[in-house]
Amino acid sequence: MKRNVSSAWRRLASDKLAMISLFVLIAFIVMAIVTPWVSSREDINPVNTGDNPTWASPSREFLLGTDYLGRSVALQVMWGSRVSLFVGLAATLLTIVIGTLVGITAGFFGGWGDAILMRFTDWFLVIPFLPTAIVLASVLERSIWTIVFVIGITSWPSTARLVRSQVLSVRSRLYVDRARALGAGRAHLIRRHIFPNVLPLIMASTTLAVPISILTETTLSFLGLGDPTEVSWGSILNEARQKGAVTRGAWWYYMPPGVAIVMVVLAFTLFGRALETVLDPRLRER
Amino acid sequence: MRRRFVIGKVLGALSTLVFVVIFNFFLFRVVNDDPINSLFRGRNLTPDQLERLRVKFNLEGTKWEQFVAYVQQLLRGDLGYSLKSSRPVTTVISEALWPTILLVGTSTLIAMVGIVIGYRAGWRRGSTFDATATSMSMLTYSMPEYWIGMVALGVFAASLGWFPVGGLNDAGSTLTGIERMLDQLHHLILPATVLAIAYVGEYMIVARSAMIDTSREDYLQLARAKGLREAEVRKHHAQPNALLPVVSLSAINFGFILSGAIAVESIFSWPGIGQQTAFAISGPDFPMLQGLFLMISAAVILANLAADLLYGYLDPRVAGR
Amino acid sequence: MTLLEIRDLHVTYRSERGDVPAVRGVNLAVGEGDTLGLAGESGCGKSTIAASVLRLLPKGTDVRGEVLLGGEDVYAMKPGRLRAVRWTGAAVVFQGALHSLNPVKKVGWQIEEAVLLHTKVSGKAARARAQDLLVRVGIPADRLDHYPHQMSGGQRQRVLIALALACDPHVLIADEPTTALDVMVQAQVLALLEELQREKALALLFITHDLSVLTHTCRRLAVMYAGRIVEEGPSELVFTDPQHPYSRALAAAFPTIGDATSRMNPQGLAGDPPDPAALPTGCPFHIRCAVATPECATVDVALRDAGGERRAACVHVGASHVGDGHV
Numbered sequence A: 001m002k003r004n005v006s007s008a009w010r011r012l013a014s015d016k017l018a019m020i021s022l023f024v025l026i027a028f029i030v031m032a033i034v035t036p037w038v039s040s041r042e043d044i045n046p047v048n049t050g051d052n053p054t055w056a057s058p059s060r061e062f063l064l065g066t067d068y069l070g071r072s073v074a075l076q077v078m079w080g081s082r083v084s085l086f087v088g089l090a091a092t093l094l095t096i097v098i099g100t101l102v103g104i105t106a107g108f109f110g111g112w113g114d115a116i117l118m119r120f121t122d123w124f125l126v127i128p129f130l131p132t133a134i135v136l137a138s139v140l141e142r143s144i145w146t147i148v149f150v151i152g153i154t155s156w157p158s159t160a161r162l163v164r165s166q167v168l169s170v171r172s173r174l175y176v177d178r179a180r181a182l183g184a185g186r187a188h189l190i191r192r193h194i195f196p197n198v199l200p201l202i203m204a205s206t207t208l209a210v211p212i213s214i215l216t217e218t219t220l221s222f223l224g225l226g227d228p229t230e231v232s233w234g235s236i237l238n239e240a241r242q243k244g245a246v247t248r249g250a251w252w253y254y255m256p257p258g259v260a261i262v263m264v265v266l267a268f269t270l271f272g273r274a275l276e277t278v279l280d281p282r283l284r285e286r
Numbered sequence B: 001m002r003r004r005f006v007i008g009k010v011l012g013a014l015s016t017l018v019f020v021v022i023f024n025f026f027l028f029r030v031v032n033d034d035p036i037n038s039l040f041r042g043r044n045l046t047p048d049q050l051e052r053l054r055v056k057f058n059l060e061g062t063k064w065e066q067f068v069a070y071v072q073q074l075l076r077g078d079l080g081y082s083l084k085s086s087r088p089v090t091t092v093i094s095e096a097l098w099p100t101i102l103l104v105g106t107s108t109l110i111a112m113v114g115i116v117i118g119y120r121a122g123w124r125r126g127s128t129f130d131a132t133a134t135s136m137s138m139l140t141y142s143m144p145e146y147w148i149g150m151v152a153l154g155v156f157a158a159s160l161g162w163f164p165v166g167g168l169n170d171a172g173s174t175l176t177g178i179e180r181m182l183d184q185l186h187h188l189i190l191p192a193t194v195l196a197i198a199y200v201g202e203y204m205i206v207a208r209s210a211m212i213d214t215s216r217e218d219y220l221q222l223a224r225a226k227g228l229r230e231a232e233v234r235k236h237h238a239q240p241n242a243l244l245p246v247v248s249l250s251a252i253n254f255g256f257i258l259s260g261a262i263a264v265e266s267i268f269s270w271p272g273i274g275q276q277t278a279f280a281i282s283g284p285d286f287p288m289l290q291g292l293f294l295m296i297s298a299a300v301i302l303a304n305l306a307a308d309l310l311y312g313y314l315d316p317r318v319a320g321r
Numbered sequence C: 001m002t003l004l005e006i007r008d009l010h011v012t013y014r015s016e017r018g019d020v021p022a023v024r025g026v027n028l029a030v031g032e033g034d035t036l037g038l039a040g041e042s043g044c045g046k047s048t049i050a051a052s053v054l055r056l057l058p059k060g061t062d063v064r065g066e067v068l069l070g071g072e073d074v075y076a077m078k079p080g081r082l083r084a085v086r087w088t089g090a091a092v093v094f095q096g097a098l099h100s101l102n103p104v105k106k107v108g109w110q111i112e113e114a115v116l117l118h119t120k121v122s123g124k125a126a127r128a129r130a131q132d133l134l135v136r137v138g139i140p141a142d143r144l145d146h147y148p149h150q151m152s153g154g155q156r157q158r159v160l161i162a163l164a165l166a167c168d169p170h171v172l173i174a175d176e177p178t179t180a181l182d183v184m185v186q187a188q189v190l191a192l193l194e195e196l197q198r199e200k201a202l203a204l205l206f207i208t209h210d211l212s213v214l215t216h217t218c219r220r221l222a223v224m225y226a227g228r229i230v231e232e233g234p235s236e237l238v239f240t241d242p243q244h245p246y247s248r249a250l251a252a253a254f255p256t257i258g259d260a261t262s263r264m265n266p267q268g269l270a271g272d273p274p275d276p277a278a279l280p281t282g283c284p285f286h287i288r289c290a291v292a293t294p295e296c297a298t299v300d301v302a303l304r305d306a307g308g309e310r311r312a313a314c315v316h317v318g319a320s321h322v323g324d325g326h327v
Helices: A001-015 A015-036 A072-107 A113-125 A130-140 A144-171 A176-182 A185-223 A233-242 A251-279 A281-285 B003-031 B035-039 B048-057 B063-076 B089-111 B112-123 B126-140 B145-159 B178-213 B218-225 B229-266 B274-281 B287-315 C046-053 C080-083 C107-118 C123-136 C143-144 C154-163 C185-198 C209-216 C236-242 C244-252 C260-264
Strands: C001-015 C016-030 C036-037 C062-069 C090-092 C172-173 C201-207 C222-227 C228-234
Touching: A001 A015, A001 A251, A015 A072, A015 A251, A072 A113, A072 A144, A072 A185, A072 A233, A113 A144, A113 B003, A113 B287, A113 C222, A130 A144, A130 A185, A130 B003, A130 B229, A130 B274, A130 B287, A130 C201, A176 A185, A185 A233, A185 A251, A185 B229, A233 B145, A233 C016, A251 B126, A251 B145, B003 B063, B003 B287, B063 C001, B089 B112, B089 B178, B089 B229, B089 B287, B112 B126, B112 B178, B112 B229, B126 B178, B126 C123, B145 B178, B145 B229, B178 C090, B178 C154, B218 B229, B218 C090, B229 B274, B229 B287, C001 C046, C001 C201, C016 C036, C016 C046, C016 C062, C016 C228, C036 C046, C036 C209, C046 C062, C046 C090, C046 C172, C046 C201, C062 C107, C107 C123, C107 C143, C123 C143, C123 C154, C154 C185, C185 C201, C185 C209, C201 C209, C209 C222, C209 C236, C222 C236, C222 C244, C228 C236, C228 C244, C236 C244
Parallel strands: C036 C201, C036 C222, C090 C172, C172 C201
Antiparallel strands: C001 C016, C001 C062, C222 C228
């Protein structure tokens, strides 16, 4: 297993695009972590920005200009990265955990449980997930955790399906039968045989699920369902639009958050695809 | 197609719809026990008036009684009243229906160009065309649709003035007939293109990988051995098989495009279902949200059913023929 | 009249890992009404030869030598001529019929397509011809409108045979046509092939890894190893009295029916076929050979005359050297 990991890493490292994406992601994560050290929340509190020029285009003082309240756009984007990245990652974690549990349970135990779980999953798959997320978010209290919960709850079905089909194919492999014949218990089978074979798939699909979670979070924030006390890239865009940034031509207000979203999402997607290719040899020719 | 296949799919769709109705109902009741109280708090209404309001908004009795009443209402075609405007939800929705159909329909047609691009890219995998198409698709796929809308508005409407900044018709417009239609078309172009750009990537990527998988199949070698030209091999043997995953995707994509319309309609002040949803969120106007959710889900379930049946028609292995 | 002739064929696949020489100098010829079997294990290059006859190799593959169909070099043909010759000059019966047939098109349509492509007949006439072909291979006529997945493996293989005959080719190449089938079905399909071959005086090139099948179906037999023919001659003789150590091992691996002792002692062959991308020096077989001499590791052996119509590429065979001749 260790040999697999190092050879996989080497293959990944040779993919230039993947490495650039990784670099971009790390840069954003660093930015998110470092923000509280280079600025304080008060810097973007409208109470304190009254003296700043409003709607100012980029200058040496304000690298990305200011918004309608005189707040620095650059700082907002930095603070926003924390929320968008955190929610994206946390929601994905929730999705993966639920999806994996359901997938392994359904795939491994089969029978009635499988049938019921899959019927349930299929329902959830058909229902359009943004409206569901909207409805859930509007019913619950507006907070970051709500968003995390809402995204996690609506996105697990596709992971569950993926995991289940992998579990089914692994289960049918001969060595699992042999292990069972030797008297291995279910927990042992899951831990030693099923899980390690499902793990690479889970890892790859995790990386591809993050962009979806991030995009969903920004959309929900844009529609006003986010945490009103937090700044997120989606909420910045929402405010920008509502205050007429588009018609005023204040491109420095609405371009940067969008570009940030695109960069992060694209980086995760490219890295995820590269990871998928490395972990699943069959995909290598894509 | 075998009747069993069709009936099975229809029953499946119905069961999903039932699930949606149940889910829809209990979702709203779970958190908000008595919205009437909180909504009309400062209004000095007598308990009697409050009680009448509760009846009007179907909020009296136990949860189970409420559910039964809700289903009865549904079957009568009554979706309740908007908390904001007090108008029947069904009326609001029916007014907003056509603009959304127009927008989503047009966008989907434009986005399907992605299928053709994807086929070509997949058939000539690794070519410059393929590389360009794939990069562009991944780029647009990473952009939030409302942001594309904002940028498009900023450039084409606000700056260049080529297109109106929103709406289906200009405010106070008195155009009729052909002129009115052309004007609406003019308003349609930007939002439809924006929505299409956001989802064309999906179509392209799926069509491409479908074509790549198909291009590896052995029956293509046999087709060439027969003496067919490459174009004929692609058209008669590869594409019919590569079409199958694309059909499945179309159903899923329909759900995404419809969802994407929520934000895009909001940006472009397009008087459709999406805009109504955005309005209902800032309320929150629960009966409205409930009705809209039901409508949107029903539309997607229907689209999935249609795609399943189409798939069964195209792939003889599935429908039990 | 020699209908199919392959002269000094070299086929090298180009891959990311480097060049892979799949065929390294093969000569063979099949005349009208003649049957030649080509035997060998996976990776020896026999399927490559099948694909090379109609130029079905992947783009970029390096091909040197000549493949003559009715005297014309396939590799010198213009695209239009090539397409005309495909299926009419020579046709291929592929293996694994489930994957060789288009799953979303009816079986009848797939045969009609070939007919309509090469002959100027009406749709009705093409359909009638497809029907006749199906009946000739033992499939009920109503199966015309069936899909491949609705048929059994044996039936699908027959469809492939019917399809191959659709344009009355002179040359038929059967690439492992019975490999994926049950033994009983195998026998039926083989019988059908033999019957058709005799009836239409086809030049048949039968490719397989199953030697025992070839001895009955083919008059002559050639054994391939590592991209070369290592032995050739009348099939009966090659099977019962092999001259090359590899053929000996291959023949011994198949128990002879009726001979109890051979059934009890199938002789396997140690080692694996060589990787075409990394061939051993000298005679490619010397590593696994029971009678290798020190010379074998350095000297590559060409086919030598072994008496009668037989030739084998081994130092232990005959004293005289034969140049490039044909069987």
